[in-house]
Amino acid sequence: MTWNGEELDVDAYLARIGYEGEAKPDLETLRALHRAHVASIPFENLEIMLGRPVLLDLAALQDKMVRRRRGGYCYEQNLLFAAVLERFGFSVKGLGARVRAGASSTRPTSHMLLSVEADGEQWHCDVGFGGDGLLEPIPMREGVDVRQGEWRFGIVGEDEGVRVLRTEHADGWFDLYAYTMDRRLPVDYVVMNHYTSTHPKSPFIRRPVLQQAAPDVRRRLVGAQLTLTRPDGSTDERDVPVSELRETLVREFGIELGDDDFAELIRAHYAGA
Template sequence: MWSGEELDLDAYLARIGYETERDGELASDLRTLTALHRAHIRAFPFENLDVALGRRVPLDLKNLQAKLVERRRGGYCYEQNSLFAAVLERIGFSVTGRGARNRSRGAALPPVTHALLVVTIDDEQWLADVGFGWQGPLEPVPLRDGSHVEQSGWTFGIGVEAEGIHVLRSLRPQGWTDLYAFSPQTLYPGDFTVMNHYSSSHPESRFLGQVVAQRPGADVRRALVRDRLSTMRKDGVTEERIVTVDELIATLAGDFGIELDDEERTGLERMHPMGP
């Protein structure tokens, strides 16, 4: 389903810094899923830079490996969760796709544009999502009503609403905040392709025409949108500052670990609100 047989697993493990002698042999169990999820989050930043530059965003495994693994770039949800699904499938996990409505930006009812994964281990389902950006979980979350898990000081939970809708929530100092909601309907790679087309080309997509880079660190979470860099800590304190055009490339490299070529650097500096 996810082209796991085409994956260069050794190259992926090297990219995320996973060593079987140190971190454990790979198996289709919760320990492996948790370790890979954390390592993937650490290694790959969430970013939309190809969309911002007006490029195609292919989701076939060959292109995903070339971009994320070989070129040491990041990607957004369709790219990251498609690659992660191939990894899990290659190891022997049962993994399926889901589509979610983002609730993190207020009360509006957005379309279903977020892609995530559900992994089944010993008849129990786990939400696995390495592509939600700075607000996302560091580890899998048990997909059952009322569950909540603490992950390095960040707490996530699952609620179930009418029609079997699952909601991923994050505990903040002010209380629980909904991140996104999704139905139990299984999605396939072709569905990810359709959602990816909207997010990478539709005029109303928030990914067009602006730089987005995010990282859900264990201690500090960071998000860069256009020229505004936000930092969120475990106590809920959020700080913001403006990133100038002269700081943009260094910020993408230093805070998000994004490696760019000269053409990409020039293109991103040109779209900065302050101009080159």
């Protein structure tokens, strides 16, 4: 199996995301699993902040995100999800994307997403993009325009087979990332992960980043700033003092760090705050 789905602890994963329905390789199951995963497992880069490598083998992913109930970033989340889908009989293809998200220059291919076949069609799946990400799959074709909860998403085509996932902001469409249909294998994500977790220009090595999307609000903690964004463009922003950080991680993102890890996070990234 490409994604090592045979190594998955199915019952533990389903309990982690609160899924109780039948699991079979159809669109209804795909949508339900995607939505439950996004709702339960937040985007976060805290392993990097704690000075540890980001491990991508399935045993490590299950230990972190399932057993210890932590989150992860795109490779961790989508590799786990790919293993889940493969185990349930879906055909899963890994893809790579260049994140745009307001960038003024071309970024490297450093994001992972999935193409999944269900009910005779290819579906764009991505449980690892964070606050602006999809809640559930959308058809993987140009011209798609869908609503998920209060959010609107679309896919447009560009030259050379490039497709762009975008979301609607209060001031218009906002490009999230651009991708092609070139297949990526697990070993490709090892290389991408090394860049994302260690390169000086990576946005994920400088400060804690936690994100989660819900039907009516997007939550983001970058450094000490917590932002809640609603579909009408309104935001609530505030700085989180160190005295409230641990409670905020639990309340907003469901992340409970052990005493040693929390102390190290404060020492390394919030000292003097």
